Amino acid sequence: MNKPSLLVLIPLDDDSYSAVAAGFDIVYAPTPAERFAAIEAHGAAIRAVLTNGTTGLTAAELDRLPKLEFVSALGAGYENIAIDHARARGIVLCNGAGTNDDCVADHAFALLLAAVRDVAYRDRATRDGIWRDQLPMRPTVSGKRMGIVGLGNIGLKVARRAAGFDIETGYHNRKPRADAAYRYFDSVVELARWSDYLIIATPGGPATRHMVDRTVLDALGPRGFLVNVARGSVVDTAALADALAHGTLAGAGLDVYEGEPEPPQALLSLRNVVLTPHVAGTSPEAIAASVNNFIDNATRHFAGEAVLTPI
Known part of the structure; x- marks a missing residue:
């Protein structure tokens, strides 16, 4: 069974990357240049996106991801994700509320x-x-x-x-x-x-x-x-x-x-x-909890179940 194609727009450490890659076919694009190139090359196949509130996901990018059905912010914030545009397409949205x-x-x-x-x-x-x-x-x-x-x-x-x-x-x-x-x-x-x-x-x-x-x-x-x-x-x-x-x-x-x-x-x-440089929500424990929450939500979605922390 093919793993769902996941576009990752934020940096992941090695352990987090490995944990996510076990269940998803990752397209890794944590920089603006890589992001543009990844959407250009793989946008037609992407079914899920992992981002955060600062990095976001724009309406224009959503329009270039025709098979997209699931978007998650790793942390609690989601202010730069085009929420209304995604909802209009029926895309499932969730975040990492409670993990950090x-x-x-x-x-x-x-x-x-x-x-x-x-x-x-x-x-x-x-x-x-x-x-x-x-x-x-x-x-x-x-x-x-x-x-x-x-x-x-x-x-x-x-x-x-x-x-x-x-x-x-x-x-x-x-x-x-x-x-x-x-x-x-x-x-x-x-x-x-x-x-x-x-x-x-x-x-x-x-x-x-x-x-x-x-x-x-x-x-x-x-x-x-x-x-x-x-x-x-x-x-x-x-x-x-x-x-x-x-x-x-x-x-x-x-x-x-x-x-x-x-x-x-x-x-x-x-x-x-x-x-301090926007590190309040980051620790080994918090990152592990956030990544596990994402995996749980994404796994549930692709199994036809409701996500645990919907936006």
Whole structure:
């Protein structure tokens, strides 16, 4: 029996590639040039696509894949996949919801701790022979207020971690969650005004672009800290850089930013921001879970069964 033809648009490590290749005939195209060539050469035969929210899959590309019936994002995000266009063709869509939530929530707290306690700078200072008496004291992390923008699976896990630090949690969603005991704010600005820390865990895409703008940052204020583990597009980079440079925001920790993979030039010279290169959702455990989830979903689909994590 022939294995279904699968177009892979994202990099896979050797173990992940081998696991996927056991059940699928892979066309591997993780770079833009390879992607164009692969669709040109193999588009007529492709039945499935593996991508992610950042890499996506365009409507024009969908039109060049006439046999396509299944599209999966490896992680939870899917903002750059032409969802409506795919649905109009009856293509089954799924993602990796729940496979890396713990990893992202852990990283959000790592960024928060690093930003509030100034860990990166103090590491460098220690290596340069600077003793604590020459450094200003930093705030205690515990006992404060945390606002979460996007109380989904990841947001809920961030809130659980906050409880261990005796941090009070509030949140903003499009509408309140009936199953959440945390305080709800119907405005991001009001949530920011209430918060000491603002954690961004909302989906990307046009609906949330620059949701965190100058007004929100001003509301968070000169003792406030921002952490973004969602998508770079949610935060207005220019406004953030200005707030950090002028002390109207105390600090920030960013795993994502506009213009990836290039780091934001306006932030690089600022010592009150901690940057990591979109790695919050990646660990050996998280990648293995995401790949296994994809294989489970794809296997179920091609066996005529419902997928486990539909979009």
